[in-house]
Amino acid sequence: MSTSSWPRRRPRHSRRSLAVCPVTGKVRFRDRNTAKQALKLAAFARSRAEIDGLATRRREVRVYQCLEEACHKGFHLSSQPGYTPPGGAGMAVAA
Numbered sequence: 001m002s003t004s005s006w007p008r009r010r011p012r013h014s015r016r017s018l019a020v021c022p023v024t025g026k027v028r029f030r031d032r033n034t035a036k037q038a039l040k041l042a043a044f045a046r047s048r049a050e051i052d053g054l055a056t057r058r059r060e061v062r063v064y065q066c067l068e069e070a071c072h073k074g075f076h077l078s079s080q081p082g083y084t085p086p087g088g089a090g091m092a093v094a095a
Helices: 032-051
Strands: 062-065 075-078
Touching: 032 062, 032 075
Parallel strands: none
Antiparallel strands: 062 075
16 A cells, blocks of 8 residues: 555556657647646656655656647657757847
């Protein structure tokens, strides 16, 4: 029997039922809200593992939209804290 008091629930989706980007191989979420939900679940998994004294490989910290056409504007999770695309999306453009 588990020593934690919270009930363990089955995940909504098994790993096999999630769509995968054919280019990157990452799990593909169809919209930003679904990806944000997954990000929150990853954060919860990290905090539970820490409380239980277990190691976890969950390091996702942000959501981004895939630029690959084959991904159909899907969203992915990333463990990288921030990214500026080549050419600098936030850079000023000289006129």
